[in-house]
Amino acid sequence: MTTRLTVPTDRPYDVVIGNGVHEQLRGLIGFGLGVLRVAIIHSPTMAKQAEILREPLVSDALEVHLIEVPDGESAKNADVLAFCWKVLGEAGFTRSDVIVGLGGGATTDLAGFVAASWLRGVRFVNVPTTVLGMVDAAVGGKTGINTGEGKNLVGAFHEPVGVLCDLDVLRSLPAAELRSGLAEVAKCGFIADPTILDLIEAAPESLADASSPIVAELIAKGITVKARTVAGDLRETGDDGIGREALNYGHTFGHAVERFEHYRIRHGEAVSIGMVFVAEVAHRAGRIDQDLLDRHRSILGTLGLPMTYRPGIWEALSSTMRLDKKTRGDQLRFVVLDGLARPAILAGPDEQLILDAYRAISS
Structure with a gap:
């Protein structure tokens, strides 16, 4: 059974939960919006899954770049962010192209910030592969990286155009x-x-x-x-009470x-x-x-x-x-x-x- 939940912000998007829902990625890319390139940012443990996502997109004549980043919180730093920017620059990524975050919460946090900061904002899709990523990081548009002084101190609010929570990937979750x-x-x-x-x-x-x-x-x-x-409180202003805090x-x-x-x-x-x-x-x-x-x-x-x-x-x-x-x-x-x-x-x-x-x- 597939569950579809809408996040009713100014730019509403759906969170799709179920088995095999990664196959809906093609529909979220937006072929009619001038997309030529897709970058899939993924951790090493998700390399095989990244290839699975890549194949149908290549069949649709899209140029797909796989960007492997470290596992966990070690991906969320300025050096890795700069590496992702370098790949996008060399590939000629434009504002009509799309980024996909594939992995746990740290990976989707990073991918979202890459999307928020490249050309001041490009579209992105989250494909979380952990329970933590599904229920927390992938939804809500909070993106960011860590610094030596603390966690998530650098970031931006940048909402995805969709989130795919494929329950099949949880079967191998430790x-x-x-x-x-x-x-x-x-x-x-x-x-x-x-x-x-x-x-x-x-x-x-x-x-x-x-x-x-x-x-x-x-x-x-x-x-x-x-x-x-x-x-009710996208940017955590708390104007009507505690809100997102x-x-x-x-x-x-x-x-x-x-x-x-x-x-x-x-x-x-x-x-x-x-x-x-x-x-x-x-x-x-x-x-x-x-x-x-x-x-x-x-x-x-x-x-x-x-x-x-x-x-x-x-x-x-x-x-x-x-x-x-x-x-x-x-x-x-x-x-x-x-x-x-x-x-x-x-x-x-x-x-x-x-x-x-x-x-x-x-x-």
Whole structure:
């Protein structure tokens, strides 16, 4: 079964979820728009899949360039970005040509920023190949790279013209990557759709099988939350409330953990730790009760995700968090809950309170 969700922004686009949906790439390229060239930016593990996408496009007389970039977060830096620009320049890429991002969230983040920055913006399609990529990075138009100072500090808002989530590729996904992606799905449950949490609790035995109908349903629900949230606040202005910032639940502390670990920890694992940390913060601030704090640990434990982090490095983590995109001036801001599915901002919390929350997850 194929599910089609529309992201209703100023330039609406569809997210197609199902088995074998990569075959719809030809329809998204836009042959009537003067396309001559397609660049498929992919990780080494997706080389075979890139060839599969390439073949029908070449048959349609398109010039297809495969641009292989490093796996994971190591692809998201200025050197790799410049390499991609060089390939596009040498190939003569014009504004009517198309970029395809094939891979996990890091690859689609990079591909989107390549598309946003080349000739001030060309069209691109995302073909995410991990649960994390499907429910988070591929939808919403946030693109970017990392710097030595932090994650995603350089980037642009640039929406794709379509997203193809082919569930067939998940069958070879390592168990740890599946768990990492499901952390972002659980986040969507805490901030917006509690039925996600109910599904996780009701069928824990299905969560390790990427081909199970439950995992497919969780992916669709996570994407629905992302699409609905993004449509209401594309550029994260928060003019009508918390808006898109809600999607950063667990990310302020999680990004600091990722940077401290030099991105050797998976994004979803770091976000899992970040969600427990910020739940501890919210509980100490009187925003959530003990039951909701405990449910964080129960849900994330069911998914086999980490919930604690190393002690003794608070200063390093705190310094990194102050570079977070939500920080205003020298005031830390955290996305917290005021109850299940009620995200809010906690600005300038007491330093001792957040230190106590850190000690609670590192003891």
